[in-house]
Amino acid sequence: MGRLLLGVALIVMEVSLPPVRAQTGDAQPETPSGSPDASELSNEQISAPPETPDEVSVSEVVGDSEIGARLRQILTSTEWFRDEDVVVENGVVFLTGATESEKYRTWAGDLASRTEDVVAVVNRIRVAEPPILDLNPAWTELRGIGRIIIRSLPLAIIALAMLALTWMCGGFAQRLADRTILRRIQTKLLREVFRKVLMIPVLLLGLFFVLRITGLTQLAVTVLGGTGRFGLVIGIAFRDIAENFLSSILLSMQNPFQYGDLIEVAGQQGFVQRVNTRGTLLMTTEGNHVQIPNSQIYKGTIVNFTSNPNRRFTFVAGIGYDVPLSEAQDTALQVLTEHPAVLDSPEPQVLVEELGSSSVILRFYAWCDTSAHAWTKVRSSVMRLVLKAFADRNYSMPDDSREIVFPQGVPVHMVSEDLDAGKQQGDESGRVRGVLQRRNGQAPEQVVNRGEGDLSSDAADIRKQAETARDPEQSKTDLLAEPVSASN
Template sequence: METSESLFTEETTQVAERIEVQPVSNDQAIDTRLTRIMEATGWFSDIAVQVEEGVVFLDGHTGSADYRTWAGDLARKTSDVVAVVNRIQIAEISPWDYSPAVNELQALWEMTLQRVPRLLLGLLVLFMAGVTAWMVAHGVRKTFGNRLNPLLRDVAARLLGVFVFLLGLYLVLQVVGLSGLAATVLGGTGVAGLVAGIAFRDILENYLASILISLRNPFRIGDMVEIVGHTGLVQRVTTRGTVLMDLDGNHVQIPNATVYKSIIHNYTANPNRRENFEVGIGFENSISLAQNLVRDILNEHPAVLRDPEFLVLVDRLGSATVNLKIYFWYDGSAYNGPKVKSSLIRMVKRVFQEHEISMPDEAREVLFPEGVSVRMSEALPVRRTEESPAKTTPPFVGTEADTTEAEGNLASEDKQLREQGRNSRVPEEGDNLLEENPA
């Protein structure tokens, strides 16, 4: 609602060049005409107009100097007016005069009453926009179902729902009459998106990385993986990060952006894994005999695979030993690698001792000061233990136990870790974006 000041400046600054009354105007007609005009404006109080011989006398009060000037111009432009004596006084506004505020409130109230029907219609449109947005999002999720990645399906549903709701909000502002605000909202949406993208760059990066991970599926739930130095079973992938349970039973949370940009070792994708260990024999021993003995152990061990083939290779000549390097494959989904390696090293040591194949330490040169006498002591008797049997013990033929009580069962611990993962509390909340590993 425009104030009285704006009404004056916009609508009443232009006064007609001449105001005609009657072909022959008398003083009374001029008086009556001017009085009615000034009372109609509502700008004057105690207004009194007196005309004598064409001279107009103006008395009264007004709240603005512009109103006083306007009254004088009006009188001068009236027909048959000879002169104007403007005695209108400008009333001083009291600091306790609340009439301007009351007028503004009254104008605001009248404007509100005028816009109530538009507001009600706008609320109805907004409600319909919200319902339509929800139906669109629900329809997208139901239409694609399992044919689309869960995270990608959720993102598409939310984007379409937000777009429909923003369109409804734009229509609401147009209906209410706030077209300028509607343009600002739509323009500000893009600016707000840019600001949010800069302020929440890491969050958005992890969110986009989670979409790519769920699309490419570098691993599944329950897979044994190694990511940025952390090895464990995959427990959960959310929009923020990937949760692993390491071999010590601890949960490790890795941001998805780091996961997507890092090298991933997936040990479950191919269950066959290779291990190796090294053993040194003396120069006086037969290398081919040692190789054959190790080959027989590998060939008879239940955890060692025949295909791919195991290898017993001469790796290098040390200062006091000929070093053999043994490569073998095992089924990682069924056996534990360190346990199988421990079993093989123990069995190789035993069969070498049985066949008098020495395994000397690296040669060490000892310097004695000049003049110090050195006397060789008598050979000490060989201490016979379970791991160092007497010469009369028959050669190893693969009949002894493949594992000891200390080594425990050679079976893989993946199953136990998966069971611990199911029973533990996963610290990362949110929907799991990956499917369970059927294995």
């Protein structure tokens, strides 16, 4: 029994007591549960970088005199300050002097504050006010521009050489075109237009290369890209000029007239002297220069009197009712056919046009060669000869009858002298007949007299006037072919 109780007691003690670890040479001392492990602490200390101080002192303490001397040397070396001075007392820096810019004043304060062993900075540097008439900024800009120009001289020389080469290439292209494709174009204006069209792409290509060489690539792209928009703007702004230019091209292609032609357009009549890209220059028969825009000429009605040298002229004359009409027509027709300046084909005609109140109106038609004769002179000669032929045959040519109405009436006094005077005067037709009868005894009428000249064309006289007249534009801008004779 005693042994049993002893065994139970031993078992209870074995269970209730904590286990005892075996201590060896590798045993580690226990650490409190609240403290970190040694391995973890060493890793944190190794990974955390040390803090970098703002300043690293190379000496124990820098004296005030050394700080002031160093700052004074730096300020003097910059040459930005006038009457500069640095005073240091117990690490406090006092800056005095003058400068021309606020940025220099701020820079000096920052420099002093970053100096070693400086506690505080008192910046008493003042900014000097610039004078009213200060040309220094202008001179500074000019010097900067001068430096830029000097640095750009090599590129400018290369660009000029490239432009000269481009111009030479354009001229070569024009000469090559003149010898090949432009030889078939007879109109001078069209040749000039095609030569300019060939020159434009060459110049644009050369300009693009120049801009690329000078480093202005973006500008080159802008120039090439904006050519279409630029042309649109120019076309809108200079619409009239562009219209005249295009009209001049169309006129040169259609060629409605030539140099020296007598034309009538826009209410003006004259001989063609010049056609350029703006307008057409005419010289009227009065010797005046008239410039007409090509757009008006192209859109207007053109009458060319020279393209067909034969021109018909007309005039009228009245004969009395007592004159045989057929005989009068034959007489006038004989005068027309015998005149040397009147053409046989088309043949002349004498037609009754109107039966007037006191006379029969005859109209005369005849043709003449305007390249050899002036139609105005020929008409004058023919009218004079017809009048002479009618006078030789005692044909009466009475005036038109007139009716005068007096609303208030006219008092009439019967005087014998007035009656005698009325009897002596006779009627108007008798007076005209008497005049014509008195002419019967005169010499035969000449075909040409001094007043009419030699019936030659006025084109030669107008051409002489154009040669002696002052050029309205004072420039050689004639775009027509070479001058041709008036007979052409």
